[in-house]
Amino acid sequence: MLPTYQEIKEKLIAPFPKGTVEVERNKAHIPVQAYINRLEEAAGEHWSWKTNGQPLIYEKECQIQVKGTLKILNAEREGVGFSNFKVYEDNKEKIQNLKYAILAAESDALRNACNKYQMGWSDLAQYKDWGKNPGVGVTVTQPQTSQPVAEFTCLKCGKPLQASDLQELEKYQIRNKYCSEDIPAHMRKKR
Known part of the structure; x- marks a missing residue:
């Protein structure tokens, strides 16, 4: 029997296991691998991800942009992701590790699309100003202060x-x- 969107969504928005949220330089985030694992567990074969068009390169800003669409059953959300890159000192027109910069931007786009399905909200709300807003509909759990x-x-x-x-x-x-x-x-x- 095909699961309903509501059944899948309940699994998607459930809190991640303790330790999933990573805090670096005062910024909290959830790694893309945790989102992919959650998509597999909650939706199985009923989700797909595809990038839209070619990556855009912003030379002045030294950034790459990737857009993609995350589809779960008949629901679709678009994500936009960015990644910084460096150029070679001796050839300013050539990007160092272009492949990895594109993959990082794609991962960021997938995280952004997952955010639009409310994935990770209950975990990240405690670190974000929007987590205190009652209109968001998320109950903020206090961070573990013993660890x-x-x-x-x-x-x-x-x-x-x-x-x-x-x-x-x-x-x-x-x-x-x-x-x-x-x-x-x-x-x-x-x-």
Whole structure:
């Protein structure tokens, strides 16, 4: 029997296992492999991904753009993804590792399309300002404060940073790594 869209969607938007969200440089994201695994588990043969057109190269910005369409049963969502690239020093017209830059942009496009199916919202909401908006319809679960996140330690006291510390740093757009207690007062201003 063919599953309904609603049955698949319930599986798609379920929280990911603990540890799936990666926090780097005060930015939280879910790797594309986790999204693909979720699509396989929830939709099986009833999903497809295809890129639309050729990748666009923005030479001035040193970025590649890829667009694609994620289809689940009869529902389609378009995703747009970007990737930075470098050029060779001796030949400014030649892109280094073009293939990998395109693949990275395609992965970003797939993540973007998954976002439009609300995948990962319950996991990422705690790290994003939109997660506090009641109109989004997501219940924010507090980050696990008992476990350190990544390998960041406080510049002042040296203790491992927790997810709540990283949220605080992101809130005030602070790049230096401080625990919540050691953030200097002058840095606690909204920018």
